[in-house]
Amino acid sequence: MLALKTPPFPNTYADPLRPNAKLQKALDDAVAAGPGTSWRTAVAIVSLEPDGSRPIAHFRGNEVHFSASLLKVAAMYSAFELRRTLRDIAAELGGSTTKAALLKDAALYLDPAILTRVSSIPALKGVLKFHAVPQYASTFDVLPLSPGPGFTVNFSSAFQGHLEKMIAISDNGSAAQCVHGSGYGYLNGALASGGFFDAATNTGIWLAGDYTAKYPYFRIDSVNDGKVAQATTATHLARMYTLMYDGTLVGGISSGEMRDLLAKAVAVPEVFIDRASPPLNFTVTHTKVGLAQLKPVNGGSNVYSEGSIIQHASGREFVAVWQNFLFESSGFDPVGHVVRDTIDKYLRP
Secondary structure: OOOOOOOOOOOOOOEEEEEEEHHHHHHHHHHOOOOOOOOOOEEEEEEOOOOOOOEEEEEOOOOOOEOOHHHHHHHHHHHHHHHHHHHHHHHHHHHHHOOOOOOHHHHHHHHHHHHHOOOOHHHHHOOHHHHOOOOOHHEEEEEEEOOOEEEEEOOOOOHHHHHHOOOHOOOHHHHHHHHHHHHHHHHHHHHHHHOOEEEOOEEOOOOOOOOOOOOOOOOEEEOOOOOOOOEEHHHHHHHHHHHHHHHOOOOHHHHHHHHHHHHHHHHOOOOHHHOOOOOOOOOEEOOOOOOOOEHHHHOOEEEEEEEEEEEOOOOOOEEEEEEEOOEOEEEHHHHHHHHHHHHHHOOOO
16 A cells, blocks of 8 residues: 555535525425425525525435435546545656556555445445445546646546436436446545545435446435435535535536536436426526336335526526425426425515
8 A cells, every 4th residue: 555645535525504594484485385294305405695605495305315316416526526536646646656557556545545434334334345446447547747747637538428428318327337437435435524425324425326237236224215225315415516516526627527517417408397387487507317216115106306506587596406206297396386486485585
């Protein structure tokens, strides 16, 4: 193991979200007047205030739910976090390594640290090293610095294509390549270290299923579908989106690249919430959707989910995350109108 100073995992991100009574009342009133307080859907809404504050309100927002492809956002995040770590390692090694040796040197340093982190995540008990550590060579390219000496690291062109297909059109094969690129150990280690997953309670953002079953699945408990490998709470994902919006998730450039990927999904379009009946008072600017079937024992219904950055007609921006939604005769109206009415009431003087 190389003796390096670069931290293998991120520090815990400061949580910018603060409960807000006015926003909470607006959401509670919208739910009560619309689908009703027995509604199964979990919702979190963050107001991206001009002064930089980030008030949040939620309904069932702390419940862990199976949300399928929505969790591909976690694979995107971990890829950018790993790229930053590798760039920092490259900077620390400077001219003491070579283009051919850099990723091998990084693996010698990171893999033992990843396996140590895995040992602190009970839900990954039994994971093999092959499934836990990154696939460095297929995921990253080593590029010489100009002027040298030394090198930097970027995604390979093939992996960049997988990132785009995973987010923009939710391609499962590409999602598998992205999950494998980080490995379950680095991916969930980064989520835990960053403050997005609590390994002691199995609460937060969890992704230990590669969407193709090429890797074995490692599961945690969910409210809507029992043991699952792709799950989150609405509030944890809203925090990740907010940090991304603020340019503090991984870093400013990486946050921007992640937002660009989410914008590609809107361009496809791969959006659910804006299919609600008009009038709507917002447009979706960045998004990722999820859709999958619950197990027969849990009803077998399709559940829909989405995490978005939206812009109100006034120009104000919000993060809206929702999950465990059943598509019935009213379509997406219940969730679309709850978000619309919450924002309208919150912005009312």
